[in-house]
Amino acid sequence: xxxxxxxxxxxxxxxxxxxxxxxxxxxxxxxIDTNILEDGRHIVPDIVASLKHRLALYGLSKSDFIGIxxxxxxxxxxxxxxxxxxxxxxxxxxxxxxxxxxxxxxxPFAIDNDANVAALGERWVGAGANNPDVVFVxxxxxxxxxxxxxxxxxxxxxxxxxxxxxxIVEAENGFPCTCGNEGCLETVASATGVVxxxxxxxxxxxxxxxxxxxxxxxxxxxxxxxxxxAEEGDSFADSVVEKVGFYLGLAAANxxxxxxxxxxxxxxxxxxxxxxxxxxxxxYFLKFAFPQVKKSTKIKIAELGNDAGIIGxxxxxxxxx
Amino acid sequence: xxxxxxxxxxxxxxxxxxxxxxxxxxxxxxxIDTNILEDGRHIVPDIVASLKHRLALYGLSKSDFIGIxxxxxxxxxxxxxxxxxxxxxxxxxxxxxxxxxxxxxxxPFAIDNDANVAALGERWVGAGANNPDVVFVxxxxxxxxxxxxxxxxxxxxxxxxxxxxxxIVEAENGFPCTCGNEGCLETVASATGVVxxxxxxxxxxxxxxxxxxxxxxxxxxxxxxxxxxAEEGDSFADSVVEKVGFYLGLAAANxxxxxxxxxxxxxxxxxxxxxxxxxxxxxYFLKFAFPQVKKSTKIKIAELGNDAGIIGxxxxxxxxx
Numbered sequence: 001x002x003x004x005x006x007x008x009x010x011x012x013x014x015x016x017x018x019x020x021x022x023x024x025x026x027x028x029x030x031x032i033d034t035n036i037l038e039d040g041r042h043i044v045p046d047i048v049a050s051l052k053h054r055l056a057l058y059g060l061s062k063s064d065f066i067g068i069x070x071x072x073x074x075x076x077x078x079x080x081x082x083x084x085x086x087x088x089x090x091x092x093x094x095x096x097x098x099x100x101x102x103x104x105x106x107x108p109f110a111i112d113n114d115a116n117v118a119a120l121g122e123r124w125v126g127a128g129a130n131n132p133d134v135v136f137v138x139x140x141x142x143x144x145x146x147x148x149x150x151x152x153x154x155x156x157x158x159x160x161x162x163x164x165x166x167x168i169v170e171a172e173n174g175f176p177c178t179c180g181n182e183g184c185l186e187t188v189a190s191a192t193g194v195v196x197x198x199x200x201x202x203x204x205x206x207x208x209x210x211x212x213x214x215x216x217x218x219x220x221x222x223x224x225x226x227x228x229x230a231e232e233g234d235s236f237a238d239s240v241v242e243k244v245g246f247y248l249g250l251a252a253a254n255x256x257x258x259x260x261x262x263x264x265x266x267x268x269x270x271x272x273x274x275x276x277x278x279x280x281x282x283x284y285f286l287k288f289a290f291p292q293v294k295k296s297t298k299i300k301i302a303e304l305g306n307d308a309g310i311i312g313x314x315x316x317x318x319x320x321x
Numbered sequence: 322x323x324x325x326x327x328x329x330x331x332x333x334x335x336x337x338x339x340x341x342x343x344x345x346x347x348x349x350x351x352x353i354d355t356n357i358l359e360d361g362r363h364i365v366p367d368i369v370a371s372l373k374h375r376l377a378l379y380g381l382s383k384s385d386f387i388g389i390x391x392x393x394x395x396x397x398x399x400x401x402x403x404x405x406x407x408x409x410x411x412x413x414x415x416x417x418x419x420x421x422x423x424x425x426x427x428x429p430f431a432i433d434n435d436a437n438v439a440a441l442g443e444r445w446v447g448a449g450a451n452n453p454d455v456v457f458v459x460x461x462x463x464x465x466x467x468x469x470x471x472x473x474x475x476x477x478x479x480x481x482x483x484x485x486x487x488x489i490v491e492a493e494n495g496f497p498c499t500c501g502n503e504g505c506l507e508t509v510a511s512a513t514g515v516v517x518x519x520x521x522x523x524x525x526x527x528x529x530x531x532x533x534x535x536x537x538x539x540x541x542x543x544x545x546x547x548x549x550x551a552e553e554g555d556s557f558a559d560s561v562v563e564k565v566g567f568y569l570g571l572a573a574a575n576x577x578x579x580x581x582x583x584x585x586x587x588x589x590x591x592x593x594x595x596x597x598x599x600x601x602x603x604x605y606f607l608k609f610a611f612p613q614v615k616k617s618t619k620i621k622i623a624e625l626g627n628d629a630g631i632i633g634x635x636x637x638x639x640x641x642x
Binding site for chain 2: 131133147149150151152153154155156157158159160161162163164166167168169171179180181246250253254255256257258259260261262287288289290291292293295296297
């Protein structure tokens with residue numbers, strides 16, 4: 001039997017696992033709840049127990065695996081295989097992961113940041129089509145990303161490569177960002193950013209709009225509500241989506257003017273808007289990209305959904321082949 | 322005797338040559354005029370003749386060299402070792418280079434774009450201190466650049482990686498650029514861009530300024546005049562330099578938010594302004610960069626001057642070692 005890869009996607013709510021072929025095909029997958037109680041001290045033992053249980057269930061042993069890869073929130077130290085400051089896991093202090101999993105399972109282990117790992121997944125078997133130059137942008141609660149250039153995931157000198165959400169798109173009078181700067185892409189293109197932008201634009205909008213009325217009324221409005229209303233013809237909501245497309249298209253063009261990737265892949269919850277959002281990003285991308293770049297770099301929507309994490313994590317393990 | 326590298330920096334006015342050690346130390350250098358007459362058909366034969374002449378002069382033969390590297394303007398095809406559309410050489414059509422030099426000299430040959438090659442030089446033995454992640458920005462007649470990430474020069478899918486001059490820094494109401502877009506960094510930070518910005522800012526400046534008076538008078542004003550006046554206390558010229566620093570700092574921060582390089586190295590003629598320009602770029606870089614990035618990515622002035630081209634070209638040849 002040919003050897004396999006194990007991928008683990010560690011999140012604040014669930015931990016997802018996948019057993020994959022060397023071609024990136026998922027053969028088995030499962031998930032467990034993330035127990036963040038008591039400073040998240042149960043998380044690593046829960047992962048070890050779940051792995052042992054499933055391997056026994058499937059009749060697999062350590063010799064069946066080339067390696068285990070994991071994507072994690074927080075600041076990941078790839079060499080010591082530890083994580084620090086993953087606050088949604090209650091891991092404020094440095095947490096040993098690799099040493100424990102390698103000892104318990106006897107399989108080589110690799111770890112990287114969750115946004116980087118999702119980028120690797122989309123690049124490998126998703127929209128990136130295994131091209132050596134792909135940039136992944138994830139639009140969720142925040143805006144994250146991962147940069148793959150000339151076949152390498154780019155970490156940079158201090159591991160802050162791929163901070164796509166903190167590209168400045170409004171150099172003057174931008175919204176304040178959680179990072180302390182103003183005008184970051186995240187402030188206008190994350191799920192909360194889209195709503196913030198809508199609130200701001202509502203102040204000066206004078207036409208009829210159910211979304212504007214809901215905002216003015218103090219009702220809870222989500223980014224999904226805004227996209228749905230725009231698709232249904234609400235012209236205020238449409239102007240908000242257009243502005244989100246402008247900011248994302250500007251950021252995408254500047255990324256591509258620097259790196260000229262084969263594609264910029266848009267993922268995360270906000271990307272569920274699909275083509276309705278993609279073509280607006282592309283419109284502004286084409287306005288702002290250098291001529292050779294606009295002919296060669298494509299704007300795509302991610303294809304793997306929630307599986308990007310386990311697939312990308314598994315790809316980390318292929319280094320042990 | 323240990324083997325050496327040969328670097329060639331092909332420009333529209335001169336062709337520079339260097340013989341380097343494997344550590345990047347220049348042992349010999351010389352230059353010849355570029356003869357662009359008759360569709361530049363003399364250029365490659367002139368290079369061959371000069372190489373043969375100098376090698377004989379120094380008592381060196383092909384076995385003394387690991388390889389020859391060259392930086393060229395125009396669109397470089399690294400695989401076929403040809404150049405197309407190098408208009409300052411009168412090479413409109415595709416020009417054979419590598420096949421001729423390899424046949425005539427019997428030494429392996431590699432070629433890349435001149436801005437990329439200068440980036441390799443500064444990264445290798447200049448301000449980049451041989452770090453795997455360095456971005457080079459050259460401020461000259463235009464604004465060019467080169468991106469080295471995780472040890473690789475990033476060409477991108479169509480060779481347009483490193484088009485730093487076409488990062489958009491004014492998304493609305495920017496100046497028109499030669500590339501057809503508006504608001505590119507080159508329109509405000511190249512030698513001509515600085516003057517264009519000064520002309521624009523002069524329209525609304527109301528204080529006393531010799532530079533503004535010269536502009537209003539229709540006198541020829543260069544970017545060097547503006548930097549010199551600013552250093553001497555002309556407050557209008559100072560406001561122009563400040564704005565140039567703003568644009569370069571914004572672009573540098575966005576590059577660094579994507580790549581988190583060890584350093585962004587500023588070279589080219591405009592960078593002769595040195596620390597006077599660097600600290601303003603850094604000021605805005607620190608305003609716009611993500612917290613982890615501002616702690617780790619440095620803004621530096623290039624160190625190699627005109628030698629960056631031959632040194633970077635020689636480094637291309639080290640691939641044959």
